[in-house]
Amino acid sequence: MNECMTSLNCSELIHNSYRLDLCTWAEVEQYLTKCKGIILPIGSTEQHGPTGAIGTDALTAEAVALEVGKRAGVLVAPTQAYGMAEHHLGFPGTMSLQSSTLLNVVHDLLLSLARHGFERVFVVNGHGGNIATVKAAFSQAYKTVLNLKLPVAAGFRCKLVSWFMVPDVFKEAKARYGNLEGQHATPSEIAVTLFLEPNLQSKQRQLPEPAPAGPIYDYQDFRQRYPDGRMGSDPFLAKPDHGEIFLDKAAIALTEDLLNFLKEL
Amino acid sequence: MNECMTSLNCSELIHNSYRLDLCTWAEVEQYLTKCKGIILPIGSTEQHGPTGAIGTDALTAEAVALEVGKRAGVLVAPTQAYGMAEHHLGFPGTMSLQSSTLLNVVHDLLLSLARHGFERVFVVNGHGGNIATVKAAFSQAYKTVLNLKLPVAAGFRCKLVSWFMVPDVFKEAKARYGNLEGQHATPSEIAVTLFLEPNLQSKQRQLPEPAPAGPIYDYQDFRQRYPDGRMGSDPFLAKPDHGEIFLDKAAIALTEDLLNFLKEL
Amino acid sequence: MNECMTSLNCSELIHNSYRLDLCTWAEVEQYLTKCKGIILPIGSTEQHGPTGAIGTDALTAEAVALEVGKRAGVLVAPTQAYGMAEHHLGFPGTMSLQSSTLLNVVHDLLLSLARHGFERVFVVNGHGGNIATVKAAFSQAYKTVLNLKLPVAAGFRCKLVSWFMVPDVFKEAKARYGNLEGQHATPSEIAVTLFLEPNLQSKQRQLPEPAPAGPIYDYQDFRQRYPDGRMGSDPFLAKPDHGEIFLDKAAIALTEDLLNFLKEL
């Protein structure tokens, strides 16, 4: 059994929650004597088509992260709800950090964790647009950790996983929706939100037009190209029970991924 | 009756929730035809004494914001869970953005809102350490909005309110706890978290030493000065039902504040 | 007697001036063997109503700082004449640093002092608009000092005081001018400039309209709201002899403040 899975004595106190925000600093201090891993969920606040929730990427990343945390017995930090969504700014409600800002956010959070002695940061991501910037942030954080000669320097490592790119999740989505899975406002991510927030089902409706597919450039171009915000997807196919399955498949794969990451020499 | 209170037709769909993350972009577009206001909660992820939750400032800011949003009928954006908590980095679990990073985060979020036509951003803050940086960010955001000549430029305004500094809240806290309210890990904020997350009560315990009071400098100095993280407070005095009262008093005052802000010419 | 008050042997040479800019580096080296404190005045270069001097905030901060330096026997660094005055840019002559720029200026100056072994930096401020940014800068400077492991790290501290917010100054202003003290281009600050630069009296004149009061947003809004630059004030009430009194009251209180700061463990 993984040490992390047994280490958090505070778990009884907080009823099997591994939410960092519900721990005290003393509990974290104790946790660190046994386990050096932590999960950091990162989402985005951006349009998800005419029927999808703006918070889809944060809701799903958080749910996956909490599920993985529970299964692996690893702490989960609060969700960074805002990501890099510049290309969605053509749709009301999208709130985006510039790449350079998100880079600094992730850098600062990683440095905070490194100072405390966390050695494995497992970033669970809900938005494709974050990937480039988060990776760039890893590189800057590694540099700073070495520059500051933090005690953790010899073993500090970060890993980025995007739940929707987990092979079993992707396979499942293709099996269920075929090409109508699309690239944005996909039925798979919408399904997870329907499972998490059943009230969202009332927004679901059949959309008259199929969604076009294509490339992503700036936000004006995006809105022109994808007038209702979807990219090649039919989110009406999504059902809450699919969401539960996607969540489970993501959690299974990522828990294994995390445990390997924690064991990595 | 405030137009904002009636404008969000989507409210029925989402069962009286005014959470932006549960809206679609189309609902936000419609909302903007009636109401130009939005609430942005900002917290912090930092130690709150030996018995308080690390997420206290985000949990409380979010709860107050959602309550104000419901009463005023105004949309509430997702909570920025990470703030400027550099002076708490001496305690494990604290995750802090540097001032310059937080400044850019708030700037980018305000700019996103301004682009969509929001004219009144009401920032509900849960952490004293954020105040300076958020104000600095307002000033940079105003400049950018003018520089870009956004259509909203003539009327774009931001207002920062810290729920724990609401006079009625502060008065109530003093009446209940006297000087043991203190400056950090205060019974009033802990009480709100106990009300929100009843499981947190299991962490409460009488602390042997009174907490010293004093100034704030760097995080090494902070830990030396305040060895268990509290500043002048006795969080053991906090009870869940106090929390409900604080939340209500904050919501009453800030709802009025927000409605005045929305009506302001 | 405070050690600082006796330590600057160069004081005889420079006729009781404690201006850093009139010292040699060798004198500063000698000073540091006895006293670790220094005063850093920061002002702003911005409109002060139709009759007030654009340099009001720098002139007053410098005068207060030099007076406190003389009384406490503590060195006074040159005045940073430019501050964060973005909201006054609608009026010709205002010269403003962006928040992010001022943050770096203050950071760099504090770091220079920390390298030399100064342990207490007392920032005397003349402009409300600087407060947020200077505080944010303190936080970044503390972090850098710790990151660099400077010898001074264990004891480096900064304190921000705004002379116009000194309780005795504020009380005096209210007693003399009541509500006509206002928020900007106040008779109290104008009075200090009249005392310092008697020629400024020739600009004084009764203004036909009372000044409106209200909030501060961007600089276009500011000029519309406050067409002549005053906020709720009647600077015509200011007299040079009042200025002398304000200066004295500020100096008394801040000298005590500084001496306590220097003695602080």
Add this chain to the structure above:
Amino acid sequence: MNECMTSLNCSELIHNSYRLDLCTWAEVEQYLTKCKGIILPIGSTEQHGPTGAIGTDALTAEAVALEVGKRAGVLVAPTQAYGMAEHHLGFPGTMSLQSSTLLNVVHDLLLSLARHGFERVFVVNGHGGNIATVKAAFSQAYKTVLNLKLPVAAGFRCKLVSWFMVPDVFKEAKARYGNLEGQHATPSEIAVTLFLEPNLQSKQRQLPEPAPAGPIYDYQDFRQRYPDGRMGSDPFLAKPDHGEIFLDKAAIALTEDLLNFLKEL
């Protein structure tokens, strides 16, 4: 006669001073209807050898700027007392902005002036170490002015002059001091400070060792190479009356320079 020389009606009010900080915004507004030029002095706060004042570069730049302003009838902005003096940080009392910070300071000040309609900014510099950064700032400011399409964009121009590099000043210094003029803590600049602040004479003394000459790298290397801070100079040769002559020669040449700059198409 230059229009600028007659335009500032406020000059009678302020007794022939052309200090921007003693003007009101309304006077500046009026001034701008006649003259588009302004002088911006920039100094440094850095060691100037064992007998020279730390403020030498700011004191001299300000004096030259005010003299040129008076002769040309052109407004003089407050002195930016802090410049780029990183290589002097090995000597106590030096306070330096990093290049990137100074770049932003100068950028922001130039932008403020451009917004008001100033078209010719004449930067009077007292420190060789500022030159590179100020020039880099000009380039960034021009870009921003064009990007923002400010009304002044077609004619906004900046010019950097260093008073100590004025040919007539340099020739005079060589004639008086030969090679002992040196590169830093030169008798010419010290002479100007002795003229401006006669008390500084008491610090003058014959130094036993000649000062070495050589290159400038980092501040540790600098202190090792130039143990008392001088570079190739003998500041003991400086006399107050020389200072008056240097000041006059600088003012004559730079006034002509400025008037040509203002007339430039």
Add this chain to the structure above:
Amino acid sequence: MNECMTSLNCSELIHNSYRLDLCTWAEVEQYLTKCKGIILPIGSTEQHGPTGAIGTDALTAEAVALEVGKRAGVLVAPTQAYGMAEHHLGFPGTMSLQSSTLLNVVHDLLLSLARHGFERVFVVNGHGGNIATVKAAFSQAYKTVLNLKLPVAAGFRCKLVSWFMVPDVFKEAKARYGNLEGQHATPSEIAVTLFLEPNLQSKQRQLPEPAPAGPIYDYQDFRQRYPDGRMGSDPFLAKPDHGEIFLDKAAIALTEDLLNFLKEL
């Protein structure tokens, strides 16, 4: 036939070279009347194992870019020889830009091109470590182009291609080298350099140890994990004639890619 392929009248003058650096501005002006596309090669200067050239990524990106430019008749900008190679800094000779720096470099180059009216920028990349940052830079550049309302705003698009990830190249490499293609200092990229710089063959030698495979974290970890710099590869398999084939396969695929990009509506 693609218009770009005929438009550059200067091609005869410069003997079929499409190097921007050998054109005059007038030729570029003329080119832009016919073709809005340009190729920007980006490499890296980093260790490539014990026998590979430090410039491998720049040499190969430049060669591919020039070949594509010649075939498509599209201008090729100079190669940005320095990229993001932070994880290789443990090996002498590696010269790396931080992510944030590279982001600004690419942003500034794209903005320069957008100002001139280029509408399609085809970035040919030679280094995996650049991908994240270049994508982040695209997003910032799109934002700036829209913010500045450049005439090109409606149609400005960038595309990143990494020659070693072209399917036909990758397939060929796998067919030739199997798993010994590896991840870094791969025989395929080394082969291209041997073809381009035959003298490099003299450095080739059989390496005694197989190269380990694994993840990438910081540069200390990298050197420990991959002591001679290779990741899972056997560069000794590389032959110059393979290089010619890889170059040709990359050029065929990317020329088609580019022509489609140019035709894209």
Add this chain to the structure above:
Amino acid sequence: MNECMTSLNCSELIHNSYRLDLCTWAEVEQYLTKCKGIILPIGSTEQHGPTGAIGTDALTAEAVALEVGKRAGVLVAPTQAYGMAEHHLGFPGTMSLQSSTLLNVVHDLLLSLARHGFERVFVVNGHGGNIATVKAAFSQAYKTVLNLKLPVAAGFRCKLVSWFMVPDVFKEAKARYGNLEGQHATPSEIAVTLFLEPNLQSKQRQLPEPAPAGPIYDYQDFRQRYPDGRMGSDPFLAKPDHGEIFLDKAAIALTEDLLNFLKEL
């Protein structure tokens, strides 16, 4: 004989080339045991009049650097082809980094070299517009090297040389072309490009108008003032054989310069 001239055993392997990009990291490691010097060429990609190549400054800086490297036996890093050319952005084809970007580029490259133990970086520059920024970057790099306490800190030094400002080059240019050497698109630099790239001769032609001389402000002003891009020069005077002479004179002087720099205590 200079140790550097004998140290690079790899020179036989790479046929007397001292190009870093053609070395392996192991060769660089070996080189560093004998020689701590390296040459870094920096150019610009900007208009050079109606007949000059856009890459003139990079082509010439690279050629001079390689020649100096060969003569001194010192490694030459790849050319940074993009510099600070903001004022040339009015002409198609110019690609410019902002000052702040170039500052970071040079900083990062210097830091990479310092980490490896290089102690003398000789920057060979081809463009006047880079000088200010490169000098500012030196200052920031020195600071970082000291802050990080790199082993090389005590002896890390950088030197900037612009080949066109070498006295013997300048004298030769004046002797050949008199005032028609001008300031930009000068016959001397064009001559070097004609020598390096003979095909460029076909672009040479007599220009009808003499080129005006004058100051440099922003890029709109530049294009208005210098409609064909030349400043005071007649590039038609340039001949390839002149280029060879300029190159030789630059190489002679700079080789001596470099050898002195390497020997400097």
